[in-house]
Amino acid sequence: MKIKLINIVTVLGVWLTLPGPALAQSASLDPTIKAGSDRIEQDVIQWRHYFHQNPELSNREFNTSKRVATQLQEMGLDVQTGIAHTGVVGILKGGKPGPVVALRADMDALPVEEKTGLTFASTVRANYLGQDVGVMHACGHDAHIAILLGTAKVLSDMKAQIPGTIKFIFQPAEEGAPPGEKGGAKLMIEEGVLGGTYKPAAIFGLHVWPDEAGVIKYRAKGAMAAADNLKIIVHGKQAHGSSPWVGVDPIIVSAQIMTALQLIPSRQLNITTAPSVITIGSIHGGVRGNIIPAEVIMNGTIRTFDVGVREELLHRLQRTVTAIAESAGASAEIIIDPYAPVTYNDPTLTAKMLPSLEKAVGKENVTGSTLIMGAEDFSFFQEKIPGLYVFLGVKQDGVAAEEAASNHSPYFYVNDRALKNGVRTLSTLAFDYLAASQ
Structure with a gap:
C-alpha cells in the first residue's frame, strides 16, 4: 500500500425573509454603529440578493470581486485586488492612531442547483470538473460578503472615531480551489495578506448558520473540526x-x-x-x-x-x-x-470580546456553541494571529432549527432580518478591539 500526503487547501443561501419579531438589542450598543446599521440595512439586503443571484465558483469570483472592490472604493477605502487570484482587501485608516485589526468574509459559491424558489434565486450554470452544474450560494457566503460590506460602510462613516486601522479581507475559494490550483486563506497568507504596512494583531469572522435569526453563538478554543x-x-x-x-x-x-x-x-x-x-x-x-x-x-x-x-x-x-x-x-x-486545521478561537481574545458580542446583539441573544464537525480555512489565519470566529443564526421564522435546511443544501435559507445583527457584530468587534488597545 502506498500513502501519499498532498498539502492542498479545500473545504465548508437562501429565501426571501418572512416578517418576524423584532430582534432584541442591548441598550449599550454604540449609538453610531446602531444608527449606521439601521441606515444601511436595505443596502445590505440588496447586496446579498445580488450576490445570491450571481454566484461564482472557487477561484472564479471575477464579477464578485470586481463588485466588492467598487463598493469599497466608493466608501473611500484603499483597495487591493488580485490577491490569491480574486481576493480583495480594503484598508480603512481611522482618524486616530492605533493597532490594526482584520475582518474576513469568503466569496465563493458551490456546485449546487438551487431549489429555493426565491425571486432572486440563482439560475447560473458552470462547468465543474467536466460536468455542467448549477451554482448556488448554498453556504451563505453571499450573506458574508454583504455583511462585511455593510460593516465597511458603517465603520467608514465613523472613520474619525476609529483608533487604528481595519483591514477588510474578502477571500476566494474557501470551499476549495479546483484540482491543480492553489487558493483560499492559505494562499492569501502566502501572498502577504497578514503582512505589509498594515499587519493585523487579531482577526474576526462569522458564518451564517440555521439557528434562530439574529442570535450569535461562540465557543472558546476548538470550535470547528x-x-x-x-x-x-x-x-x-x-x-x-x-x-x-x-x-x-x-x-x-x-x-x-x-x-x-x-x-x-x-x-x-x-x-x-x-x-x-x-x-x-x-x-x-x-x-x-x-x-x-x-x-x-x-x-x-x-x-x-x-x-x-x-x-x-x-x-x-x-x-x-x-x-x-x-x-x-x-x-x-x-x-x-x-x-484545514481546527478552527481555534483564542480563549483570551474570546473572553475579552464576549462583552462586545453582547453589546452588539443583546446579552439574551448570545449563547455558547457546541462542537461543530464542519471545517473552515479561517483556521489558517488563526494559526498566525489570534482570531475569533462566531456563528450568526439565519433560519426562517416559524421553522424549527432541526427542520431548517443545512448549509450546502439546495434549500439553504438566509433570513434577511438577521443581516443587520451581523453588521453590528463585526462593527462592534473591530471598534471595541481597537478602542481597548488605547
Missing part, C-alpha cells in the same frame, strides 16, 4: 462475474474497508478525549454487472479536534486498510489531502 480529504484506491484483479475465484474482487474488499473504518472512531479511539468522524461519500467501480472490476475508488472526509487523535486515527486507518486489502490478495493506495 480539522478536516482531511480521503481517497482510497483498491486494486484487485479483473475477472468474469461468474468466476470470482480467478480474480480479486475490489468491490467486496472496499465494502469490508468501509465497514471497518467506522470501528476506528467508535471502538479504537478514546471518545472522551475528542470526537472524530470518518465518512466515505462516494464509491466508484465497474461498468457491468457481470464483470469484476480491476479497481474501486472511494472518496471521503476525516474530521478531528485533536492533533494526537488525528495522528492515531491516520495510523489505524493505514493499518486497517492495508490488512483488509492484503488478506484478500488486493492492494490499496491511500491519499490524504489536508484541508
Whole structure:
C-alpha cells in the first residue's frame, strides 16, 4: 500500500425573509454603529440578493470581486485586488492612531442547483470538473460578503472615531480551489495578506448558520473540526462475474474497508478525549454487472479536534486498510489531502470580546456553541494571529432549527432580518478591539 500526503487547501443561501419579531438589542450598543446599521440595512439586503443571484465558483469570483472592490472604493477605502487570484482587501485608516485589526468574509459559491424558489434565486450554470452544474450560494457566503460590506460602510462613516486601522479581507475559494490550483486563506497568507504596512494583531469572522435569526453563538478554543480529504484506491484483479475465484474482487474488499473504518472512531479511539468522524461519500467501480472490476475508488472526509487523535486515527486507518486489502490478495493506495486545521478561537481574545458580542446583539441573544464537525480555512489565519470566529443564526421564522435546511443544501435559507445583527457584530468587534488597545 502506498500513502501519499498532498498539502492542498479545500473545504465548508437562501429565501426571501418572512416578517418576524423584532430582534432584541442591548441598550449599550454604540449609538453610531446602531444608527449606521439601521441606515444601511436595505443596502445590505440588496447586496446579498445580488450576490445570491450571481454566484461564482472557487477561484472564479471575477464579477464578485470586481463588485466588492467598487463598493469599497466608493466608501473611500484603499483597495487591493488580485490577491490569491480574486481576493480583495480594503484598508480603512481611522482618524486616530492605533493597532490594526482584520475582518474576513469568503466569496465563493458551490456546485449546487438551487431549489429555493426565491425571486432572486440563482439560475447560473458552470462547468465543474467536466460536468455542467448549477451554482448556488448554498453556504451563505453571499450573506458574508454583504455583511462585511455593510460593516465597511458603517465603520467608514465613523472613520474619525476609529483608533487604528481595519483591514477588510474578502477571500476566494474557501470551499476549495479546483484540482491543480492553489487558493483560499492559505494562499492569501502566502501572498502577504497578514503582512505589509498594515499587519493585523487579531482577526474576526462569522458564518451564517440555521439557528434562530439574529442570535450569535461562540465557543472558546476548538470550535470547528480539522478536516482531511480521503481517497482510497483498491486494486484487485479483473475477472468474469461468474468466476470470482480467478480474480480479486475490489468491490467486496472496499465494502469490508468501509465497514471497518467506522470501528476506528467508535471502538479504537478514546471518545472522551475528542470526537472524530470518518465518512466515505462516494464509491466508484465497474461498468457491468457481470464483470469484476480491476479497481474501486472511494472518496471521503476525516474530521478531528485533536492533533494526537488525528495522528492515531491516520495510523489505524493505514493499518486497517492495508490488512483488509492484503488478506484478500488486493492492494490499496491511500491519499490524504489536508484541508484545514481546527478552527481555534483564542480563549483570551474570546473572553475579552464576549462583552462586545453582547453589546452588539443583546446579552439574551448570545449563547455558547457546541462542537461543530464542519471545517473552515479561517483556521489558517488563526494559526498566525489570534482570531475569533462566531456563528450568526439565519433560519426562517416559524421553522424549527432541526427542520431548517443545512448549509450546502439546495434549500439553504438566509433570513434577511438577521443581516443587520451581523453588521453590528463585526462593527462592534473591530471598534471595541481597537478602542481597548488605547
